[in-house]
Amino acid sequence: MPVLKVYKMGLADYGRAYKFQEELLLQRIGREIPDSLLLLEHPPTLTIGKEGDLENLLVSGNELKKRGIALFPVDRGGSITWHGPGQLVGYPILDLRERDRDIRKFIDALEEVIIRTLADLSIQSTRDDEHVGVWVGQEKIAAIGVRINRWVTKHGFALNVNNDLSHFSLINPCGITDRGVTSIVKLLGRDVSMETVTEKLLINFSDVFEYELDIAARSTDDLL
Amino acid sequence: MAESIHIPKLGMSMKEATLVEWKFNEGDQIEKGDVVLVIETEKTKWEVEAPASGLLHIAVEINVTEKVGAVVGMIAGSKEELETIQKDSGAPAVAVAEPAAASASAPTKASAEKAGKGERIRITPVARRLAEENMIDLTSVTGSGPGGRIIKEDIERAIEAKKAAPEAAPAETAEAEEYDGKKIKGRIPLRGMRKAIASHMHASLATAAQLTSMGELEMTELKKLREDLLKQEEALGTRVTYTDIYVLAIAKTLKQLPMVNASLIEDEVILWDDINVGVAVALEGADDLGGGLIVPVVKNADRKSLAEISKELKGIISKAREGKLMPDDVSGGTFTLTNLGGPGGGWGFGTPIINQPQSAILGTGSIVDRPVVKDGKIVIRPMMPYSFTFDHRVIDGVPAGMFMSRLAQLLSNPLLLLS
Numbered sequence: 265m266p267v268l269k270v271y272k273m274g275l276a277d278y279g280r281a282y283k284f285q286e287e288l289l290l291q292r293i294g295r296e297i298p299d300s301l302l303l304l305e306h307p308p309t310l311t312i313g314k315e316g317d318l319e320n321l322l323v324s325g326n327e328l329k330k331r332g333i334a335l336f337p338v339d340r341g342g343s344i345t346w347h348g349p350g351q352l353v354g355y356p357i358l359d360l361r362e363r364d365r366d367i368r369k370f371i372d373a374l375e376e377v378i379i380r381t382l383a384d385l386s387i388q389s390t391r392d393d394e395h396v397g398v399w400v401g402q403e404k405i406a407a408i409g410v411r412i413n414r415w416v417t418k419h420g421f422a423l424n425v426n427n428d429l430s431h432f433s434l435i436n437p438c439g440i441t442d443r444g445v446t447s448i449v450k451l452l453g454r455d456v457s458m459e460t461v462t463e464k465l466l467i468n469f470s471d472v473f474e475y476e477l478d479i480a481a482r483s484t485d486d487l488l
Numbered sequence: 489m490a491e492s493i494h495i496p497k498l499g500m501s502m503k504e505a506t507l508v509e510w511k512f513n514e515g516d517q518i519e520k521g522d523v524v525l526v527i528e529t530e531k532t533k534w535e536v537e538a539p540a541s542g543l544l545h546i547a548v549e550i551n552v553t554e555k556v557g558a559v560v561g562m563i564a565g566s567k568e569e570l571e572t573i574q575k576d577s578g579a580p581a582v583a584v585a586e587p588a589a590a591s592a593s594a595p596t597k598a599s600a601e602k603a604g605k606g607e608r609i610r611i612t613p614v615a616r617r618l619a620e621e622n623m624i625d626l627t628s629v630t631g632s633g634p635g636g637r638i639i640k641e642d643i644e645r646a647i648e649a650k651k652a653a654p655e656a657a658p659a660e661t662a663e664a665e666e667y668d669g670k671k672i673k674g675r676i677p678l679r680g681m682r683k684a685i686a687s688h689m690h691a692s693l694a695t696a697a698q699l700t701s702m703g704e705l706e707m708t709e710l711k712k713l714r715e716d717l718l719k720q721e722e723a724l725g726t727r728v729t730y731t732d733i734y735v736l737a738i739a740k741t742l743k744q745l746p747m748v749n750a751s752l753i754e755d756e757v758i759l760w761d762d763i764n765v766g767v768a769v770a771l772e773g774a775d776d777l778g779g780g781l782i783v784p785v786v787k788n789a790d791r792k793s794l795a796e797i798s799k800e801l802k803g804i805i806s807k808a809r810e811g812k813l814m815p816d817d818v819s820g821g822t823f824t825l826t827n828l829g830g831p832g833g834g835w836g837f838g839t840p841i842i843n844q845p846q847s848a849i850l851g852t853g854s855i856v857d858r859p860v861v862k863d864g865k866i867v868i869r870p871m872m873p874y875s876f877t878f879d880h881r882v883i884d885g886v887p888a889g890m891f892m893s894r895l896a897q898l899l900s901n902p903l904l905l906l907s
Contacts, residue, residue, distance in 0.1 A: 275683060279623040313533075314508060318609055325609045329626045335609070337616045341531040366499030371530045384857040396531040410532040412498075417532075480819070 266299060266362070268475035270466060273304035275349065278336055281306070281473055285418045288409060289358045292416045295359075301469065302355040303462055306347035308333040308431060313409060317344040320436035333431070340419035340485070342396070342409030343439035350427030350447070352461055353420070358473070360415040371396055373406060373472050374421050378406045380468040381423075381461065398423075403446040404437060425449065425461050493561035494525060495554050498534060504552045505529040507560060509617070515570060516544050518563065538563060543570045547577055575647040587854065619644040625649065655762055660893050677797040685781060692844045696752075698879040700839040701888060705896050707855050707870045713902045717794075724795045732798040734825055734852060735765045736905060737898040739789035741891060742823055748891045749822050751845040765792040766821030766843060769805050782808045783843060785821040792904075824849040828875065840877045847882040848891070851875035872899075 265430065273281065281304055291297045298351060310333055312318060321335075333348075347353055352434045360370060375391050378398045389400045392453035398406040400452055406423040432445045448456050470477050493745040495505050501704040505527040525536040538544075540563050548560040564570035582892060595718040609626055611619070615638050624639065629646045633639035650902050651823045655765050665672040678684070692698075710733065742749040746759045784804035804817045824843040828836060840851040853873035860869045878888045898904050 282623060290634060313528075318611065321609060325627050325629075333627065337611075337620040337626065339526075339533060339620055341528045341533040364499070365750045366502075367530050367532050367534070370500045371532065408531055410530075412532055412534050414535075 265474055265476045265479050268470065268473070269298050269300040270477055270479040271300065271302045272479070273302055275307065276304045278306050278309045278311070278334060278347070279436070281355070282338070282438050283365055285357065289413060289416055289418050291423065291434045292357050292359055293414050299362075299475070300357040301466075302353075302357070303465075304353050304355075305349050305351060305458070306353060308346075308348040310335045310344060310346055310435060311338045311340075311345045312336075313338065314338055314410070317439065318454070320344045320381065320439050322436070323434050328434070331431075333434070340409040340411045342407065344435045345407050345409065345422065345437060346431050346435060347422055348427050348431060350425055352423045352425050352458060354423070354463065354465070354469075355420040356417055356469075358417045365415055367410075367412065370417065371410070374395070374408055374410075375406075377465065377468045377472045378421060378423055380472070381465045382448070384464045384468070385448060385452065385456065385461070387448065400446055400451060404440075404446045405446050405451075407437065408464070423448075423465070425456065425458055431439070490565060491542065491563045492559045493536060493539065493563065494508040494559045495556050496534070496536065497556045498529065502529055502556055504553050504555050505534070507548055507550045508533060508542075509550060510546055510561075512544050514544065514546050540565075542576050543567065545573045545577070549756060553672065559671060582699075608897045609638065611634065612640065615640045615643045618647075622650070623648050641699055642797050649658055652869060653700065658870060671898060682780060688844065689841050695825050695844060697845075698839075698842055699878050699880055700875050700877040701885075701892070702837045702872045702873065702875045702898075703892065704871045705857075706860070706900050707872045708840060710899050710902050711855065711870050724798070726795055726802065728798050729851075730855070731767060731827060732794060732801060733902070733905070734850075734899075735767060735786055735789055735801070736792075736794050736896055737902075738765055738823060738825060738850065739763050739786075739792075740898060740905065741895045743790045745887060745891050747885060747887050748848050748878070750847050750882055751822070752847065752879065753845055760822045760894060762788060762820070762822060764820050764822045765789045766818075766824040766846075767801060768826035768843075775795065775907075783818055783821060783824060784808065785818060787820060822846060825850050828873075830851050837873050840875055842877055842879055846876040848876065848888075850895075851877070 273284075285302065288300050288302075292300065308331070310321065310328070312321075314334070316373050325335070328406065356374070358370070360366070363370075375396075375398055378463050379391070382398070382400075387400060387405075388406060389398050393402075396408050397404050405447065406421055408421045409419050411418050424445065426445055426449035429445055429447055429450065437445055448461065466477060466479070468476065498505075507525065507530070508528045509526040511523055512524065518524055518561040520541045522533040522538045524538045524544065526534060527534050529850065542563040542565050545564060546560075547562060548558070554560055562573050572605060611626065612633065618624075618630075618640060619638075622643070624643055624646045629642050630637050631638035632642050641818055683718045710730075714728065714730060714733065715812050717724065721727050723746055727749065735843065742763050742765075748764055748813045750757050750759045766785045768781055768783050771780050771782060783803060786792065786800055789797060792800070792816055805816065823846055826840050826849060828838040828840070836853050838851050840849045842849050851874065853875075855872045857868050858871040860868050861867075862869070862872065874892070876892055
């Protein structure tokens with residue numbers, strides 16, 4: 265089985281995590297490293313995939329500043345989204361040259377990992393034919409946005425675990441106006457730790473993508 | 489012959505994609521393999537590379553959704569060919585295009601009404617691309633374009649500002665805020681490296697039974713050795729520092745005393761065969777990590793020459809300053825060295841905190857001429873204070889003492905480093 269190197273980064277600045285993704289991506293394109301997965305949380309941050317997305321930002325720049333929320337234009341697919349503490353963000357740096365060169369299959373597999381992880385927590389979730397992501401009823405629980413360079417992936421998914429959902433009211437998440445957002449803790453009505461979700465997600469990631477996991481014992485968090 | 493640029497099929501079920509960005513302008517010279525176009529399908533952006541070199545003709549503008557296989561641009565082999573293509577397709581493509589195919593991004597009335605609070609952020613496409621490439625937080629930028637629109641120049645200024653003061657404290661308005669009756673000068677969020685340092689340091693003290701023994705070492709011979717090594721800078725290919733020599737001496741000592749090169753992990757003391765010496769390095773505030781501390785690790789230091797250690801450390805440190813560190817550069821240490829003689833420290837002692845899950849850390853101070861007693865006389869010698877912290881759960885006083893005395897022997901008789 266191929267190896268997946270997993271980096272648990274803890275809370276990481278958007279810019280710093282992005283830089284790290286870029287490094288790994290270049291090395292993966294050069295086949296210098298195995299497929300990798302970054303798992304982390306961001307400080308409150310909004311990101312937009314294209315300029316039209318600003319239409320889906322419902323408050324002013326000053327308001328964001330006041331609330332300590334950063335806003336970055338980024339090079340992934342998808343529209344505006346929110347990241348912040350309590351949301352599990354995953355950035356897979358996978359070489360699709362060594363799999364099916366098929367974007368939909370890759371997205372399907374990411375969704376499958378999240379659906380199975382939620383099922384492990386007794387939450388039934390679904391795909392939506394029109395909107396990429398993972399849904400519980402009419403509410404979105406995980407967003408997906410990806411960039412592929414020479415068949416190597418970057419960016420990824422964001423799964424709401426126990427984050428403050430009120431920040432989503434500042435935007436039309438992913439440009440969709442008529443649906444809401446939810447989180448694992450909101451649905452279960454009890455506390456679930458980030459570690460528990462991370463652990464289950466990793467098991468499902470290795471099952472769905474068929475990897476042997478190599479979890480970096482000490483991660484970038486060790487930049488001590 | 490002109491080559492066509494078309495929407496590639498990126499998977500069995502893929503039917504169409506939206507054009508997101510042309511990386512070149514109409515008529516630009518492009519080289520085969522250049523990323524010429526970015527498209528989006530299934531919330532995934534994909535870079536389309538030029539199939540040939542030549543002059544670009546844009547046939548389909550951005551924000552338009554096209555079927556797989558559709559020709560969206562051409563690459564002409566010559567100026568004449570380009571002109572023919574442009575004539576055939578009715579002049580250079582005009583930037584009208586269908587309104588964003590993704591109806592999702594069109595704001596609903598409801599959302600526009602909700603937006604009442606203050607000015608909305610607006611930005612030009614060029615400025616947006618520049619912000620994206622440089623990871624500029626738009627909330628830190630004031631738009632100077634019409635209607636407060638953020639324009640290219642605003643982003644350029646933000647990039648300059650970011651270079652000058654990365655991670656500077658957020659520019660907060662100077663309201664005399666108070667907390668518990670005390671005026672606040674500034675707030676720095678505990679995050680990133682700062683947060684990592686805070687949690688590692690505290691976790692280390694909470695976990696281990698740490699104590700520090702202190703003393704001083706005479707450096708007369710080592711000082712001479714280092715001066716000689718400096719003269720050989722060219723031959724060695726590196727400027728050897730005291731730190732480099734300490735790393736070598738520590739590695740040799742650890743080789744003889746494996747109980748100091750150990751970790752207590754889950755009711756088990758693991759003696760490491762690898763001798764990986766970390767060196768704590770302070771980062772200046774002017775780099776994009778915004779100051780802080782990192783610990784580059786020289787792996788298998790016992791098997792490396794002084795010059796190899798020196799070059800490796802310099803390499804990792806400059807990577808750190810450029811923000812290009814890889815996790816591997818700072819992980820896997822089995823012992824740490826920290827220099828306490830840095831800024832403001834001078835000749836002095838400290839109580840270094842162990843870098844978990846290691847079992848010991850050595851702090852070294854500045855080498856300073858001090859009066860010492862030799863053969864009944866007061867003489868002046870260069871002395872270096874040291875502070876050796878060890879985890880008493882793993883290491884008792886005797887092995888700790890043995891470690892320091894063997895290290896002292898090596899540093900005061902550096903010829904032994906050759907052994």
